[in-house]
Structures are given as C-alpha cells and as structure tokens.
Amino acid sequence: MRASAGARFPYADFARRASGVRHRGVNVLTGHEEIVDGIALRTHLQPIYSLPHQREVGYEALLRGDAGGGGALVGPFDLFGRAIVAGTLTELDRMSHRTHLRNAAAVLPAAHWLFLNINPATFTDPGYAVRLAAATRAAGLAPERIVIEVLESGGTDVAELSRATRAFRAQGFLVAVDDFGAGHSNIDRLLTVRPDIVKLDRSLVRMKSAHMRDALMPKLVDLLHESGMFVVAEGIETGDDLMLAARSNVDFVQGYLFGMPSEELAQRGVATPLFEDVFDALAQMRRTERLAGDLLLLPYRSGLTQAARRFASGATAEAACAELLALPSTLSCFFLDQGGRECMPGLAGVAAKAPSERFAPIADPSTGRWDNRSYFVDALARPQQVITTAPYLSVTGTSLCMTLTIATQRAGKPVVIGADLDWRKLIEAAPTIF
Template sequence: MRSYPLSNLTLHSHFQPIYSLAHRRTVGVEALLRAEQAGVAIPPQQAYLDHDDTQSRHEFDLRVSTEHIRHFAASTPGESWLFLNIDASTLSSLARTQALISMLQQSGVPAARVVVEILEHALEADEILIAGSRLLREAGFLIAIDDFGTGHSNLDRVCLLEPDLIKFDRNLLRSATKQARTRNLLTKLVHLAHEIGALVVVEGVETEADVLVALESGCDLIQGYYVARPALQPDSDEIITRRIDTRWDELMVRELMKRKLARRQIELARQAFVQSAIALMQGTSFTDAAQPMLTLPDVIRCFLLDSTGRQIGRNLNTREAPSRANPKFAPLADTTGAVWSRRPYFQHAIDQPGVLYMSEPYLSMTDTRHCITLSMAIEIDEDLHVLCADVLVPKTMGLAD
C-alpha cells in the first residue's frame, strides 16, 4: 500500500452548503477534504488510512481541521456554521481532544460557529469519546451526531451526549423515498430528535424525490447534491432557493389535494357517526344504529363502551373479521370486555358528553392498522356510554401505507 507522508500532501477545502428549509438560506457548510500529491488527487479516506499510527492520524486530523478553518474564515462571511468531521483518533483521548480545542480556540473563529461532527457508531462503546464531547461542549462548540440511523442506533448514548444537531444517514432517506413505512419512520425520528433538543439535518438529498420526502419529514436542514455540490465556492442561495422552492410548490399543491380528499372522508364519517349516535339515544339497537357507519369504505369497526371504559359486546366490523383476514392477530380479535379507559378517545369523550372527539392517528391493537377513533359520550337508557368508530388514517395524515 502506498503511503502519503504528511509533509508531501497538499490539502484543500471544499464546502457543501447546509440549507435551512424554514429560513430559505444556507446556514452552514460542511468542510470536505481534498488532498493531492504532486498534482495527483488522493482520496480523502486513503489520506487518513495511510496514517495508521494513532498519534500520526491525530496530527493529520489537526492539520486538516486547521486548513478547513483557515479557508472558512477567508471565504465565508456572516454567521454561518462550519461543520467539521473530527477523526475518532482525535477524540480517543482527553489529551488529544484538548489539543483540538486549543487549536480551534486559537483559530479566531468563535466557538459558537463551529459544529464538531461525531460518527454515531463511535458512541457505542467509547466513554472517553463521550467525555471529550463534553469538553467540546463546555468550551462552547456545537456537537452533531453524524450518520444517525446506520446500523444499531444507540439512543441512550445519543441522549447522553445531548447533541445540538443530528445528521440522518443518506441510506435512511434512500429507503424513505421507496417505502411508505420508512417515510413514516423518518418523520417519527425527526420528532424524536426534536424531543431531545436537537435540530435535524437530512443528508444525501440528491433528487427531486429526496427533496419532497425531506420536506414531508419535518426536518430542519438539508444537505446533498440537489442542494449544492461541494466546491471552493458553492452555489449561492439565489440558485439553491430557486431549486427548493419549485419542489416546495409541488408539495403544497399535492398536499392541498390530499387534504381536500381527507376532509371529505372525515366529514362523511362524522356525519354518519352523529346519525348512529342519535339512533342509539332513540332506542335503536347497536347493530342497527351502527349501519350508517358500517357502510362507509374507510370505517374499520364500531364498538360501544360503558362509563368505565369497558367494552360492551364485540366489535361490529365493516370488513372480514380480523381473525380471518389476518390469522396472526386472531388472539386480539375478540375485544369483548376489554377496558379502553386509558385511551384518549375515551377520556376526552367522557369529560365532554355530547361532543364528538377525533383522536390522533395511532396503531390499533386489534389488527395493527393505523387508524383514528371517533368517539362521543351519550346517554342510553339514562346510563352514560361512549360510542366509538375506528376509521382508516387518511393518507394526508402521514400514516397510511
């Protein structure tokens, strides 16, 4: 294997914009190494691999970071962030981490403008790395988890690190463009990152489909070839925003049509639900009163609860019984006597009798389909009951396959 001595390599920095969807402008750049020897380009990974001694690799990492900061300070005005990929060798000891901090502090770039990227898989079993990350945070630098979602994501360690940003791996986006379930997962992961106080960067945005999925996910920042390619002087915001706005307009038109269809679907279900509730209060049997609901194609089932949340009788299903349609869940099909008092649809209904409540989308325990539940507390023979109907989640609500 050919070796590339430190002294013989010429290092350059290319920058790739990290773009805020809300601000509609570039808010940071990731510094990417470009190396050459005697005019011949050297793959960045190879330049690192050929310094296999930990100390030598650390020294090379400091030199690379120094070059990145020098070029950034000279070419990037304003308040944007510099994202630095720091090698694991630098973070593998507190002494080397402190050397990195000292170098960064002497660079003249404020700590609040430097984001140190740490590979997610490196957190798995490295207490020193986590301790070093804390030193960086205490010195005022921002921390980003890079390549989140590759392999086994260690959520407990991610939470322990308290990152300022989490960069989602490009393979997660690739999968989300092809599978509805992964798109739903991507949205949930964005919410999870927000819950722990981190902004989300979706990496690998390379196609129009990628942009649409990223926009739908609710992420904060995007990065990739579709936004801008790495360069000494990457594309301006005027060029980037024009590309992104076109996809945003396309998404808004599509979402408007979906919302119109969803509103119509829900409104029909609500009207039928009120009709069924009135029939029940007038003394009609549950089986007959539920028929207006059961004729709708998007309704899954109707069921009736007593004032304590206990189910009275079996579900009235609009389609083939779950135990026959999907034998895997046959043990869950019979819900007679089940207690649903912890469900929000019961609690909201019982707190406001006569008011129709529509739940948030959730996974039905009966047959593991995503649904919303309509519910209303009504009096039947002077006793309070809660009428419920499960409806398939409209696609615009983001959980339907």
C-alpha cells in the same frame, strides 16, 4: 459526514487491502500543508441549508489533497487510508482541523457554522477540546461557530462520548452526531450522548420501502426534536428527497441537489427556487390531502353522528349503528363507559375480517380498558364532536385502521361510541373522488 460523495470512509477495509503496498512516510506533525509526497491539504466546503430560513446557515469542511501539476485531487479515502497504514490517523485528523480552520476563517460568512469532522478517538482525547478551542481562536474564529461532527460508533464507549461532548460544549463548540441510522447506530446511545445536532444518514432517505421511509422519518425527527436536538438530512439529491425532508420537518438539509463540495462558497440565493417549489408543492399536497380526507370520511362522520343521536334517544345499538355498519370500510362499532371499558358487545361491520389464529390472543377487546387512548380522552373532552385518529396498527388486529369516536349520554351516563375503519379499503376509494 466526511465525504458527501459516498458513505463514511471504510478505513479498516482500506488498511486491509493496502497493508501489502509500500507507502512513503506521512508528515503531519510540522503544521505545514504538505503531508504525503508533496500532497497539500485543501478544504472543500459543502453548504448546509436551513429549511425554514431557506438559506445556507453553515458549511461542512471536507478534506481533499492537491498533488500539484493540475491533476485530479486526492480524495479523503486515499489520504486517511495512507494515514491508517502509517499509523498516523489521529495526527492527520488533527492536521485536517487546523487546515480547515485556517482556510475557512477567511471566507466563512458571519453568523454561519463551520462543521468539522472528527475521529472518535480524537474526540474522546481528554485534552483535545481545550487545544482545538485555542486553535480555533488562533485562526480567528469563535468556538461557538464550530460544529464538531463525530460518528456515534458502536465501538466507542458511550460514557466516553458523553464526557467528550460535555468537554467540547464547555469550550463553546456545538456537537453533532454524524451518519445516524447507519451501521451500529443506537437511539439509546444517542439520547445518552445528547448532541446539539443529529445528521441523519443518507440510507434513511434512500430506504427501499417508500411507505416505511415516509412513515419512519417524521416520527424519528419528532423524537429527536422532543429530545432537544436539531436534525440534518444528508444525501439530498433529488426534489423527492427534499420533499421527504420538508414533510418530515427536518431543520437542515445537505446534498448534491444544492451543489458539489467546492473551494468556493455557494452563491447566495441559488437554492431558494428549490425551497419555494417544494414548499408550494407541499402546501398544495396538504390541502389536497385534507380535502380528500374530509370527502372520504364524510359519510362515516355523518353516520357516527346519526348513530350517537339515535343511541342517546333510546335506540338499540344495532338499530342506531345500522347505516354506519353498512358503509364499505367499517370494521366494527364499539361502546365504552366513562371508565373506558366496553359497556355492551361490539358490532361487526361489512369490512370485518375473520379472526386470525396467529393473533387470537389479542383478538377479543371486550375485557380491555381503553381510557388511555387519545380517541377516548378527546371524545370525553369534546362531547358531541367526532374525533378522528391518524391511521395506526390496531392492537386487536393486523391491519391499519382509523378510529372515529363521539361522546354522548344515555340514561344520564356518558358513553363513547366508536367506529374502526379499514384504512387501506378507505384510501382505495380516493381515486374515485377526483
């Protein structure tokens, strides 16, 4: 991330606004600090923390300019905007790398990463990986300690990004895709590039719909982990943000909650109390959720167990499931043979809803085959045990449901009995438990 104070620098917008403004020349080819009217490049460092290790494991190098005289620092927006207008963006990008390497080499703790931002055009320059590796070693750092951050821009050819990723990795660098989830981010492009680390854009943490955010983040993190990538959550500014990151199982976090970017390194252990508080709260929350879930589902699990016993003993489906069907959140009961097909008609519970005309094509489950569903597979694998799914959108309806199943036998043949529950009605009862 080029600047933790905001989103990615809108270079093109700056150039359009500044095109009519007279700028003095930008000298970024000399290797000296002074680049624009005596403005010297400076490095500010922002720590990146590992959630499981509960300590900083790296620093992102962020560019600032010092015009002298004790005035305010020049922000990266202005520095790169000037370079765009002058046509020297690539040169300034490379100069920033040399500056960061030189400044960080003296202070970067052992076994810590340095994250360097890179423009996509610089990243895909065929010879730049070799040159940057040489510059890194000349500064006294090993390429293996450097994480190259590049934007997964929709305007950059994905084959070029993949080739450049391999080139940088061959030199020892790690590669991170920055601000994933913003702009033209594309999961297919990401899986083609296959970086070592993915930095999730702050917009995912700031998503307006809390329900969508809480549901999406863990699944996205799981997908990235299964694809062999570590995950950084950017823009962590509050305890709630940190809780979301911890619940989503992200690997690393970064943001103002842990301090502003600075020329000084973060004080060791300063963020530990934050992590301890969140992990303690998360553990308590999970215990409460498990208890609430057990209490909420207790009558339904008991009802399904009794229904299976009665059905196995020869009772009719209606008689076996009568008590279960009468519970307030039961949508239906169903019966599947060992091939996953309905072996007798399903039964409607008291929470059943009238079919919607809009979803009429998928409303009838009687001709379906359900042996690929985990609730069926797990029930057959563990006979006489109640299997419980997480809430999901049923393919035969438009609401979230939870499915309980149990495998039993009737007349020597295996049967899986299931009950679909209305998830929202179920959790509405939660406050009455406590």
